Amino acid sequence: METTIAKRKNPVQQTDFLPLEGTDYVEFYVGNAKQAAHFYKTAFGFQSLAYAGPETGVKDKASYAIRQNKLTFVLTTPLKKDSAIAEHIHKHGDGVKALALRVDDAYDAWHQTTNRGAISYMRPEVLHDEDGEVAVSGIETYGDTVHLFIERKNYNGAFMPGYKKWETEYNPTDTGLQYVDHCVGNVGWNQMNKWVKFYEDVMGFRNILSFDDEDISTEYSALMSKVMSNGNGYVKFPINEPAEGKKKSQVEEYLEFYNGEGVQHVALATNNIVETVMDLQQRGVEFLKVPSTYYDDLIDRVGKIDEDIEPLKELGILVDRDDEGYLLQIFTKPVEDRPTLFFEIIQRKGAKSFGKGNFKALFEAIEREQGLRGNL
Ligand code: FE2
Secondary structure: OHHHHHHOOOOOOOOOOOOOOOEEEEEEEOOOHHHHHHHHHHHHOOEEEEEEOHHHOOOOEEEEEEEEOOEEEEEEEEOOOOOHHHHHHHHHOOEEEEEEEEOOOHHHHHHHHHHOOOOEEEEEEEEEEOOEEEEEEEEEOOOOOEEEEEEOOOEOOOOOOOOEEOOOOOOOOOOOEEEEEEEEEEOOOOOHHHHHHHHHHHHOOEEEEEEOOOOOEOOOOEEEEEEEEOOOOOOEEEEEEEEOOOOOOHHHHHHHHHOOOEEEEEEEEEOOHHHHHHHHHHOOOOEOOOOHHHHOOHHHHHOOOOOOHHHHHHHOOEEEEEOOEEEEEEEEOOOOOOOOOEEEEEEEEEOOOOOHHHHHHHHHHHHHHHHHOOOO
16 A cells, blocks of 8 residues: 555645746846847847836846837846856856746745755845835756746836836837747756756646657757646746767757756747748848748648748748647747857647657758858
8 A cells, every 4th residue: 555655656736836927037148238138129029118227226237128018038237247147148158047937926936946945046035116016036947047936916117126117219019929938948968857857846847748869850969858837837848958869969069058058949929920920030030941842741741720831931930730739930040149049939829739740850950050050
């Protein structure tokens, strides 16, 4: 009897000890936040939201918060050389520092996760200004990346205490990007299961999908991936690790240039991928392209879809189907000189998966770029 109980790996579903309301914002540490904010506004269609820096009483850094629908990015740069932010940029180049998650209780989120083994990044703190208060806490995850827990139910200001509303005439129209669909982390050799366990034990996530190196391999290189999701499915973190292949895996290339583990891509959802991608391309965002032969047997592979094939082919949008529907997706090239962070644009039409049917064509496209960089 006792043995049976000990063997049960998944006991009765417990209540979610870390209820998450979704992604609050993504914070990037960058070499020049003013220019990065301009890039994301101009190229991706974000609007100015809030600013923090010397003018608002913050002496050591400048941060620009920008928003598009439910999507908020924060671009932060150090003002002095001796700072943790400067060190982060020196080591990693521009990249994602914080995946901030919206919670109802930032103290409880910190307490629940640190009690389960998370390393504290920031003890719970309540920030005040005339618009109310925001409670913030944080824990460390893979590499130098962190999760912040943001409780803002008692706040009515533009973004957070410490920021002021960013007033500017320059606000390009949006491109239809809506919210963060998922954020992918690249971790080191044989580290995927360690981080899967971290998300299970420390944050109460479940492993909803796994891809082995058979699923994700080309003639040359391979990777493995497991998708972690929180209870309500609002927050999804796939975790990749490199796998043995004839040549260097794209994850290895990332680890080398990022100098360690970190966020590989952030997937941004749209309700009309054709219009969004057309707009992004006109604004200069560069995407990976698959050979046009990809579209020759597309309908045989994915069945009937609502969209015309021709614009998909012209823009390079990929399609995949699962049991619940289909999805359309496309990937940008890295958005900095190091081959590290990139974005995915995704439109889901029922499908809850991640485009497994596109992995081969996509990774061959990535390898062509890796080859051009001499890193294959
Ligand atoms: Fe993705």
